[in-house]
Amino acid sequence: MLRTLSGYHRRIAMGLDEIRRLCRDDAPDTIVLPRARAALGQVSIERSRFINQVVVPRLLVGANYASARDMLALQNSFAANRLVSDQHVAKWTDVTIAADWSGYRAAAAAIWRMMEQQMADEQALVSRHLEHVYL
Numbered sequence: 001m002l003r004t005l006s007g008y009h010r011r012i013a014m015g016l017d018e019i020r021r022l023c024r025d026d027a028p029d030t031i032v033l034p035r036a037r038a039a040l041g042q043v044s045i046e047r048s049r050f051i052n053q054v055v056v057p058r059l060l061v062g063a064n065y066a067s068a069r070d071m072l073a074l075q076n077s078f079a080a081n082r083l084v085s086d087q088h089v090a091k092w093t094d095v096t097i098a099a100d101w102s103g104y105r106a107a108a109a110a111i112w113r114m115m116e117q118q119m120a121d122e123q124a125l126v127s128r129h130l131e132h133v134y135l
Contacts, residue, residue, distance in 0.1 A: 001055060005126055008047035009119045015040035016112050023105045028097050041089065044115070048078060051122065059129045067129050074125055081118050085111060 018036045022029055056071050063071065088111050097104040 001058065002123075002126055002130060004050060005047070005055065005122065008043060008050060009123065011043045012040065012047065012115065012119060015043060016115065019108060020112065023108060028101055028104070030094065030098065033097070034094055037089070044085070048082065051075075051078065055126060059126070063129070070125055070129065074122065077118065077121065081114055084114060 015036065019033070019040065022033050022036060052075065056075060059071055060068060088107060092104050092107060
């Protein structure tokens with residue numbers, strides 16, 4: 001389970017690195033950037049599905065109150081971050097990115113930090129609670 005989650009995190013980190021690289025350009029690459037954003041969105045959705053359908057249910061089996069509370073907090077932060085991310089994607093279309101490249105880059109940097117923090121939180125929480133699942 002942790003290996004699979006780490007695989008999703010690696011893929012997301014690679015997607016973030018690709019978009020960061022593209023954001024260093026003076027103008028948006030109207031071909032590569034949309035593809036990179038779509039690929040990052042897809043792997044993020046896959047990771048969300050894995051956490052909600054596999055990780056959380058498995059970790060809730062026999063969980064004590066503290067573990068169950070942590071899983072609920074994980075799902076709540078995930079949902080809140082997904083809303084922020086969805087709003088970002090809706091606001092920053094190909095047209096709005098082209099019209100305000102510097103604005104997009106600033107907004108994207110905030111999303112990157114949010115995603116990286118979410119992944120760190122997931123990794124720590126799942127690692128901590130896996131100890132109890134297999135005992």
